[in-house]
Amino acid sequence: MEPPAYLRRAAITFTVYTTMISSAFLKVSAAIAWTATVVFAAPTWQFETSTGEGLIQLLESRAPVTTLNFTASANASIIYPSSPDFVNATHRWSDWHAPEFIVVFYPATERDLPAGLQYMSRHNITYLTSSGGHGSTITLDTVRNGVLISLKNFVYVTLNNTDETVAIRRLLLGARRRPSRQPKSKRLVYTINTKQIDIPQIRQIYNSYSDFVAANPLAAATTVLWEVFAQQAVSAQNPAQTAYPNRKHVNILVLVQGTFTDNSVAGVVDVWAKGWRDQITARSGYDKQYVYVNYAHGDEPLGTMYGYEPWRLERLRGLKAKYDPHEFFNHYNPFAVTGKHVY
Numbered sequence: 001m002e003p004p005a006y007l008r009r010a011a012i013t014f015t016v017y018t019t020m021i022s023s024a025f026l027k028v029s030a031a032i033a034w035t036a037t038v039v040f041a042a043p044t045w046q047f048e049t050s051t052g053e054g055l056i057q058l059l060e061s062r063a064p065v066t067t068l069n070f071t072a073s074a075n076a077s078i079i080y081p082s083s084p085d086f087v088n089a090t091h092r093w094s095d096w097h098a099p100e101f102i103v104v105f106y107p108a109t110e111r112d113l114p115a116g117l118q119y120m121s122r123h124n125i126t127y128l129t130s131s132g133g134h135g136s137t138i139t140l141d142t143v144r145n146g147v148l149i150s151l152k153n154f155v156y157v158t159l160n161n162t163d164e165t166v167a168i169r170r171l172l173l174g175a176r177r178r179p180s181r182q183p184k185s186k187r188l189v190y191t192i193n194t195k196q197i198d199i200p201q202i203r204q205i206y207n208s209y210s211d212f213v214a215a216n217p218l219a220a221a222t223t224v225l226w227e228v229f230a231q232q233a234v235s236a237q238n239p240a241q242t243a244y245p246n247r248k249h250v251n252i253l254v255l256v257q258g259t260f261t262d263n264s265v266a267g268v269v270d271v272w273a274k275g276w277r278d279q280i281t282a283r284s285g286y287d288k289q290y291v292y293v294n295y296a297h298g299d300e301p302l303g304t305m306y307g308y309e310p311w312r313l314e315r316l317r318g319l320k321a322k323y324d325p326h327e328f329f330n331h332y333n334p335f336a337v338t339g340k341h342v343y
Contacts, residue, residue, distance in 0.1 A: 070119035075108035090148060092133040094187035096266075097298075099128055099143030099331065106150050110167065113149070120147060121328050128331055135332060136189040138298035143331050185221075188258040188269055190277035191295040195251050195285025197226065205276060212272050219269050221259035224276070228252055243315045245307030249290040254280055296333045306335055 079089045080103055089104040107113045120127045126146035131154075158167040205224055213220045231250065239247045256276045258269035277297070281289050291297075293305040306316055320327075321337045330336065 070115050072107065072112045072115055073109045076112045077106045077108070079104040079106070089150065092135075093185075094134075094136045094189075095184035096136065096186035096188050097138040097141040099140045099146060099148075101128075101143070101148040102145050104148045104150055106153060108153055113151075116149060121326065127328070135294075136187050137296055137333050139333055140298075140331055184261065186258075186260050186263070186266065188260075188266070188273055189295070190256045190273045190297045191291050192254050192277055192280045192284060193246070193250050193252065193286065193290040193292065194254055194280065194283075195249075197252060198280075198283055198285075201280065201283055208272075208276070216265050216268055218262045218265045219258055219260045222269065222273075223255075223257045223259065225255040225257065226252055227255065243307075243312055243319060245293075245305070245312060246290050249286050249288075250292060253292055253295060255295065256280075293333055298333060302335070305333055 079085050083089075086104065089106075090101050092098055105116055107116060117127070119125075126143055127149055128140070128143050128146055129149045129151055131151045159165075160167065209222070209224060213222060228251070234247050234250065237244075237247060256273040258273045260266065260269060284290075288308060289300065289304045291300055291304045296305050302313070306313060316335055317337060320335055324330075325337065327334070327337060
């Protein structure tokens with residue numbers, strides 16, 4: 001039987017429908033358009049999502065809808081909440097202040113990614129890219145009813161300084177991912193950069209930690225980490241020549257990481273972890289608070305992550321205005337064009 005005319009496509013096309021749930025949010029659902037072949041066969045999906053017919057039936061029950069389209073390669077895939085793959089596709093290292101997704105897009109080629117980004121940007125659809133899913137900042141929970149763009153089919157990024165382009169290299173597409181059955185862990189992380197290792201304070205932290213986990217066994221997986229990385233290449237660069245901040249203030253990264261699965265201990269974990277973050281800051285050896293932007297909790301002043309120098313912040317603001325003027329990339333410890341911090 002020939003499909004309706006509005007389903008015919010000369011290429012595999014993703015059709016994304018939006019339903020208004022409030023004046024502030026768009027709810028995005030995904031469907032698959034048919035491929036115009038002799039037998040009108042539906043595309044083969046990498047992660048065994050539902051057939052195009054099943055998705056169309058699902059979306060027909062969600063009127064009114066607006067149809068939006070972008071074209072992607074045959075191995076790209078869309079996963080929606082009713083798919084058995086959705087739980088694993090949206091699984092994160094930490095479920096604390098986690099982003100909320102209603103569609104997952106797996107680009108399969110280098111061309112799929114800009115096609116999806118341009119399409120979602122044009123239609124003001126909230127999206128967030130993810131690779132390992134290790135982010136723990138509380139600013140991630142500004143993503144609501146968004147599209148997760150998973151980069152798990154890609155292995156590395158190459159920056160070309162000559163033409164100012166970025167190439168994302170593809171990984172061979174592998175086996176289907178299995179849903180995770182483990183309880184969702186919450187990892188509430190506060191971090192601070194320190195100049196030296198403070199042995200007396202470490203003893204205080206150890207004693208406090210022992211008392212804390214004894215009194216709160218549901219948070220017994222809580223950890224405190226001191227990370228030290230080689231700094232030679234970072235320090236060798238003249239800080240005034242780039243917008244990258246705090247090159248001289250990253251000797252040691254201290255992470256106070258509360259880990260739990262039961263939200264009943266969230267409050268006490270937050271108080272304990274934040275308290276030690278503030279105490280470590282007071283004895284960090286630096287004159288100000290500094291934090292590595294990827295490790296930031298999300299409640300820090302802008303300068304702690306991006307530098308305190310006015311000229312540096314202005315330069316970053318100019319770069320943001322040039323490459324992301326509409327602030328689509330604004331959910332991970334963002335540097336807003338307006339200069340206003342999310343938290």
